[in-house]
Amino acid sequence: MFGQGLIKGLSITLKHLFDKKLTEEYPEVKPNLPDSFKGSFMLKVPKCIACGLCANACPNNVIKIESEKDENNKKKLTGYKMMAERCLYCGFCVEACPTKALLWTKEFENAVYIREMVNLDLFSSYVPSPDDEKPAKPKKQDEETAQAS
Amino acid sequence: MLKTQELTLNMGPVHPSTHGVYRCVLTLDGEYVRNAVNHIGYLHRGLEKLAESRTYSQFIPYTDRLDYCSGLANELAYVMAVEKLMGITEEIPERAQYLRVICAELQRLASHGIFVGSFALDTAGMTAFFYAFRERDRVLELITRIGGNRLTPNYMRIGGVARDLEEDFFKELKQLMDDYDAAIDEYDGILTGNEIFQSRTKGVSIVSKEMALDYGFTGPNLRASGVDYDMRRDEPYGIYDRFKFEVPIGETGDTFDRYVLRVKEMRESVKIIKQALEQIPEGPVMAKVPKVIKPPVGEVFHCIENPKGHLGFHIVSDGSTKPYRTRIYSPTFVMLSAFPEMAKGTHIMDAVLILASIDIVLGEVDR
Amino acid sequence: MQIFIDLANLIRGWITGMGISEAAAEIVMTAVGAVAVIVFILIHVILLILAERRVSAFFQLRKGPNRLGPIGIGQVLADVVKTLGKEDIIPAGADKFVFKIASTTFFATALLAYAVIPFGEGMIIQDLNIGIFYFIAIGSTATMSVLMAGWSSNNKYAMIGGMRGVAQMISYEIPMVFSLLGVVMLAGSLKMSDIVEAQKNMWFIVPQFIAFLIYYIAATAEINRAPFDLPEGEQELVAGFFIEYSGIRWALFAMAEYANMVAVSAIATTLFLGGWNAPFGLTFIPPFVWFMLKLYVMIFTFLWVRWTFPRLRVDHLMHFGWKFLIPASLANILVTGIGIYIYRAITG
Numbered sequence: 004m005f006g007q008g009l010i011k012g013l014s015i016t017l018k019h020l021f022d023k024k025l026t027e028e029y030p031e032v033k034p035n036l037p038d039s040f041k042g043s044f045m046l047k048v049p050k051c052i053a054c055g056l057c058a059n060a061c062p063n064n065v066i067k068i069e070s071e072k073d074e075n076n077k078k079k080l081t082g083y084k085m086m087a088e089r090c091l092y093c094g095f096c097v098e099a100c101p102t103k104a105l106l107w108t109k110e111f112e113n114a115v116y117i118r119e120m121v122n123l124d125l126f127s128s129y130v131p132s133p134d135d136e137k138p139a140k141p142k143k144q145d146e147e148t149a150q151a152s
Numbered sequence: 153m154l155k156t157q158e159l160t161l162n163m164g165p166v167h168p169s170t171h172g173v174y175r176c177v178l179t180l181d182g183e184y185v186r187n188a189v190n191h192i193g194y195l196h197r198g199l200e201k202l203a204e205s206r207t208y209s210q211f212i213p214y215t216d217r218l219d220y221c222s223g224l225a226n227e228l229a230y231v232m233a234v235e236k237l238m239g240i241t242e243e244i245p246e247r248a249q250y251l252r253v254i255c256a257e258l259q260r261l262a263s264h265g266i267f268v269g270s271f272a273l274d275t276a277g278m279t280a281f282f283y284a285f286r287e288r289d290r291v292l293e294l295i296t297r298i299g300g301n302r303l304t305p306n307y308m309r310i311g312g313v314a315r316d317l318e319e320d321f322f323k324e325l326k327q328l329m330d331d332y333d334a335a336i337d338e339y340d341g342i343l344t345g346n347e348i349f350q351s352r353t354k355g356v357s358i359v360s361k362e363m364a365l366d367y368g369f370t371g372p373n374l375r376a377s378g379v380d381y382d383m384r385r386d387e388p389y390g391i392y393d394r395f396k397f398e399v400p401i402g403e404t405g406d407t408f409d410r411y412v413l414r415v416k417e418m419r420e421s422v423k424i425i426k427q428a429l430e431q432i433p434e435g436p437v438m439a440k441v442p443k444v445i446k447p448p449v450g451e452v453f454h455c456i457e458n459p460k461g462h463l464g465f466h467i468v469s470d471g472s473t474k475p476y477r478t479r480i481y482s483p484t485f486v487m488l489s490a491f492p493e494m495a496k497g498t499h500i501m502d503a504v505l506i507l508a509s510i511d512i513v514l515g516e517v518d519r
Numbered sequence: 520m521q522i523f524i525d526l527a528n529l530i531r532g533w534i535t536g537m538g539i540s541e542a543a544a545e546i547v548m549t550a551v552g553a554v555a556v557i558v559f560i561l562i563h564v565i566l567l568i569l570a571e572r573r574v575s576a577f578f579q580l581r582k583g584p585n586r587l588g589p590i591g592i593g594q595v596l597a598d599v600v601k602t603l604g605k606e607d608i609i610p611a612g613a614d615k616f617v618f619k620i621a622s623t624t625f626f627a628t629a630l631l632a633y634a635v636i637p638f639g640e641g642m643i644i645q646d647l648n649i650g651i652f653y654f655i656a657i658g659s660t661a662t663m664s665v666l667m668a669g670w671s672s673n674n675k676y677a678m679i680g681g682m683r684g685v686a687q688m689i690s691y692e693i694p695m696v697f698s699l700l701g702v703v704m705l706a707g708s709l710k711m712s713d714i715v716e717a718q719k720n721m722w723f724i725v726p727q728f729i730a731f732l733i734y735y736i737a738a739t740a741e742i743n744r745a746p747f748d749l750p751e752g753e754q755e756l757v758a759g760f761f762i763e764y765s766g767i768r769w770a771l772f773a774m775a776e777y778a779n780m781v782a783v784s785a786i787a788t789t790l791f792l793g794g795w796n797a798p799f800g801l802t803f804i805p806p807f808v809w810f811m812l813k814l815y816v817m818i819f820t821f822l823w824v825r826w827t828f829p830r831l832r833v834d835h836l837m838h839f840g841w842k843f844l845i846p847a848s849l850a851n852i853l854v855t856g857i858g859i860y861i862y863r864a865i866t867g
Contacts, residue, residue, distance in 0.1 A: 008345035041300035093213030275829035
């Protein structure tokens with residue numbers, strides 16, 4: 004009979020009128036993000052051995068590593084910049100990191116007012132934390148991790 | 153006799169129902185389309201050229217940006233093409249194969265979900281749009297768990313997948329698959345069974361078998377025209393030959409068939425994922441592949457059944473780490489070329505629907 | 520609750536007490552009534568915009584605007600400020616005079632219909648003895664504004680929208696009038712208050728159910744609401760006849776749409792749902808409240824239908840109007856006439 008489908012549609016929408024709503028009230032309620040979420044980057048500077056694998060893996064040459072050789076002829080990280088405005092968020096750099104120094108964070112509110120501010124300076128923005136190896140002796144840690152890998 | 157004049161209407165590139173930056177110059181007689189001319193290229197990013205300056209694995213995230221509604225499936229097509237070139241198709245671990253099938257079918261659900269939603273929107277059924285996107289969002293949340301991003305997960309790797317998935321994921325996936333049938337019934341209730349919707353779509357822009365084949369239609373649009381051909385069943389790639397599923401076929405090839413077929417395909421995808429969840433073995437997810445991928449000199453074409461049709465990659469290797477040439481065969485680019493023919497003689501309201509029924513994604517059309 | 524009538528009498532007594540003649544007092548009272556109705560409309564338009572956004576959100580599993588104030592009532596203020604603050608853009612190639620007046624006339628026609636709507640016993644600005652006829656006549660003039668807006672914008676989308684609007688509104692005028700005729704035949708009067716009185720025992724929706732359905736469909740088409748919002752045609756015509764309007768001129772179109780919706784709902788309430796009459800003898804609730812309740816039920820059904828159905832195609836719309844609704848409404852008149860004849864023959 005003509006009209007059956009119309010009535011069925013009306014009944015479906017009426018049923019949902021009283022349903023639980025799915026809207027996420029974002030600024031108040033933060034989304035529940037999975038562990039694999041690719042938000043922003045974090046570099047544990049003491050762990051980094053400045054090997055450059057991440058820069059090599061990057062499809063877009065986002066990562067700029069500055070390093071110098073110290074007295075033991077070991078590479079020492081002196082700068083780690085990410086041109087995040089060109090970043091694809093593919094995660095190859097994190098995968099490539101042999102020492103797990105480069106990690107994803109769940110930080111996703113990356114919008115800024117000035118374009119240049121999108122770029123990350125992971126070396127100078129590093130905040131030492133007790134979970135990491137002691138930042139005072141990065142050289143030693145470098146040797147250990149280098150041997151381990 | 154009154155003098156009448158044809159009206160040239162410029163639809164797009166900024167228009168609510170061109171599904172992206174696509175422009176179409178319509179010649180209207182009253183409100184009936186006399187002629188339509190496609191204008192594409194607004195979203196051209198030169199992906200094929202970019203591939204030449206990227207290594208084989210570095211191009212994987214770019215394939216996400218082709219048809220951005222079905223990132224995982226695009227990755228699968230590219231990765232399988234490179235594997236074929238390297239000759240390691242047989243070495244992919246079992247678990248990775250199953251994960252790939254699950255990913256591809258999840259992506260099909262998401263892509264068809266966006267089709268149902270946007271198609272409903274083009275008939276002005278706003279509410280059905282939200283119902284379709286409700287399930288799509290659950291799928292996208294699962295894809296976020298797989299790859300970390302909603303649309304550009306970058307999960308497939310040459311030789312397997314990026315990482316194994318945790319037990320939680322499978323639990324949630326199972327839950328979603330159990331809920332999906334009821335959700336599809338809801339789309340049927342609010343759209344498919346609706347008399348207004350049927351009168352809008354039935355008998356509109358009939359694409360015959362011959363015309364579909366002449367224009368090189370693939371995927372759901374081809375099957376809607378009555379050609380019984382599905383690469384998953386007829387030329388099984390990966391492990392698709394292990395699953396039991398039906399290939400729905402359209403009868404008349406009109407806009408309604410193209411819509412209904414996709415809804416039916418969603419049910420089949422759910423079936424495939426359920427089977428895969430039962431069969432999936434434990435084991436590694438990555439084959440032994442050298443860190444630097446250097447395929448032998450030669451060329452390869454591999455094509456898979458993407459949600460929108462056959463997505464193929466033609467890769468020419470000169471033995472170095474970067475492909476000499478990568479050519480992308482994108483299904484919607486081919487099918488969009490039939491739009492002027494399909495839209496001719498129809499009402500302008502139908503032209504919008506026909507465009508939606510082709511299910512174009514401009515990221516793939518323009519590459 | 521005769522509070523509004525008491526209030527009116529109070530003002531009237533106050534004015535005449537100042538030594539103004541009866542005729543002048545009548546003019547002042549009409550003006551007061553008109554202002555009251557305009558305030559009524561504006562409040563309803565504003566609430567309806569919020570209600571539409573909230574109700575549609577609930578249908579679509581969303582929450583809708585809920586940030587400003589309780590249940591998002593402050594959103595209305597924000598909308599008003601926003602539309603008032605927008606730049607008034609008039610396209611270079613537009614017919615400027617027609618373009619400017621089109622939005623005003625569209626809103627004005629929406630307001631005029633309220634002159635004959637009985638909100639309660641005695642609560643009517645002018646109880647014309649051709650009340651329904653007046654409503655229909657005023658409703659038809661809205662067609663002109665749609666055409667004016669579509670034509671003067673100098674935009675192809677707007678022109679197609681305007682043309683669609685004219686075709687649709689004129690076609691659906693006819694079944695709407697015919698469906699109302701059945702009620703007029705039963706009541707034996709065109710006067711609104713008489714029709715409401717005639718429904719004391721039985722609402723006309725019972726004997727005139729077909730007419731009610733036809734009226735409902737035709738009225739939806741008449742006020743350009745989905746699924747008949749072809750002149751607006753968001754998907755193919757972007758915004759249809761008011762595509763070039765911005766700021767307060769655009770807001771007038773939006774407000775007129777809601778004002779029209781309230782008007783046709785009020786007419787449906789008056790003619791089919793018994794107006795201010797209380798059902799089941801529940802007379803302790805005042806008539807005005809009954810009227811408003813029925814009005815809101817009608818408005819809710821309009822929202823419900825809009826957020827469920829897809830839009831019709833233009834030619835289907837025309838076929839439906841001319842080949843189905845008009846014959847059906849004519850048949851309804853015939854059946855009603857026979858019924859009245861038999862009823863009179865039996866009761867003498």
